[in-house]
Amino acid sequence: DVKVTQSSRYLVKRTGEKVFLECVQDMDHENMFWYRQDPGLGLRLIYFSYDVKMKEKGDIPEGYSVSREKKERFSLILESASTNQTSMYLCASQFIPDTQYFGPGTRLTVL
Amino acid sequence: AQSVTQPDIHITVSEGASLELRCNYSYGATPYLFWYVQSPGQGLQLLLKYFSGDTLVQGIKGFEAEFKRSQSSFNLRKPSVHWSDAAEYFCAVVTGTASKLTFGTGTRLQVTL
Numbered sequence: 001d002v003k004v005t006q007s008s009r010y011l012v013k014r015t016g017e018k019v020f021l022e023c024v025q026d027m028d029h030e031n032m033f034w035y036r037q038d039p040g041l042g043l044r045l046i047y048f049s050y051d052v053k054m055k056e057k058g059d060i061p062e063g064y065s066v067s068r069e070k071k072e073r074f075s076l077i078l079e080s081a082s083t084n085q086t087s088m089y090l091c092a093s094q095f096i097p098d099t100q101y102f103g104p105g106t107r108l109t110v111l
Numbered sequence: 112a113q114s115v116t117q118p119d120i121h122i123t124v125s126e127g128a129s130l131e132l133r134c135n136y137s138y139g140a141t142p143y144l145f146w147y148v149q150s151p152g153q154g155l156q157l158l159l160k161y162f163s164g165d166t167l168v169q170g171i172k173g174f175e176a177e178f179k180r181s182q183s184s185f186n187l188r189k190p191s192v193h194w195s196d197a198a199e200y201f202c203a204v205v206t207g208t209a210s211k212l213t214f215g216t217g218t219r220l221q222v223t224l
Contacts, residue, residue, distance in 0.1 A: 004154075031210060040120075042201065042216040043155075058211070090154055099145070100212055102154035 002027055004103035006091055012109045019078040021106050023091030029101075031094040032074035034058075034066060036087040037105070043090065049074055081110045113138045113206040117215035124192050125223050132187040132218050134202030143205035144185040145212070146176055150198045158200075161185065172196070197222045 007022035025032065031050050035043040035058075045058030047066040055066050063085060067075045074093075078085055086109050092100040114137045124130055136142055143162050147155040159170025166178040176187045185202060202215040 033211075040216060043212075043214040045211060048211060092155075094210060098210075099157050099160060102147075102156070104154045105152075107152075 002101045004091060004093055004101050006089075006103040006106050008106050009104060010107050010109075012111065013078075013081050014111050015082060017078075017081050017110075019081050019108065019110075021076040021078075021089055021091075021108070023074045023076070023093075023103055024072055025074075025093035025101070026072065027093060027095065027101070028071065029093040029095045030071075031100075032068065033092040033094070033100065034064075034074065034076045035090045035092065036060070037090055038087050046076065081108075083110050086110045113204060113213050115202050115204050115213055115215040117200075117202055117218050119218045120216070121219045121221065123221040123223060126194050127191050130187075130189045130192045130196070130220070132200050132202075132220070134185045134187065134215060135183050136185065136202075136204045137183065138204055138206065142185075143210075144176075144178060145203045145205075146170065146174070146185075146187050147201045147203065148172075148198050149201065149217075155201065158187070192220075192222055194222045194224060196220060 003026045033048040034046040037043050049055045049068040065077045089106045091103040094100045116135045145160045146158040149155050159168050161168045161178045199217045199219045201217045203212040
């Protein structure tokens with residue numbers, strides 16, 4: 001069975017903190033994605049990666065960075081968390097050009 | 112630019128009633144289309160997908176969807192809704208060579224007993 005795991009289900013951080021969200025997939029997929037989900041806005045793509053050390057900006061990359069040092073792991077980094085980054089963060093992986101498989105999500109609250 | 116429209120933000124149906132969730136897309140080429148479901152506090156689960164071939168696609172949990180090129184639509188249907196179907200439903204289209212997904216804003220389904 002396909003498995004995408006995310007490091008935390010719930011996270012509370014303070015403004016200005018550096019935040020790491022980790023995602024691991026066990027399917028040897030090339031593509032991995034980070035989305036944020038907000039009510040009424042659906043899912044918006046932050047960054048994606050199509051190979052180790054390769055990344056591309058999505059629709060809303062400002063305030064975020066990513067790291068992919070190993071094929072199975074894709075990290076989202078908030079360099080200096082702000083309250084407007086309070087959201088649900090979803091990771092997905094994909095074997096091109098087929099289905100994206102999603103993790104359970106991390107609900108991040110920035111105080 | 113590619114886009115996906117789900118015109119219904121919130122739908123309420125009675126258990127046992129039929130269901131149709133609407134999805135319209137804007138995309139120049141032949142689209143790859145998906146429906147995902149999200150239960151409260153969970154990630155997204157694939158219900159079904161259309162890549163090519165038969166325009167009526169069967170999915171899990173008794174759902175089906177029909178691709179209509181002339182109407183740029185990919186509506187999701189279920190003949191008899193169960194209380195456990197209460198969730199949020201997202202339509203999505205693959206865009207670009209990197210197989211990125213563009214999502215609709217979602218339809219929240221409430222099921223009354």
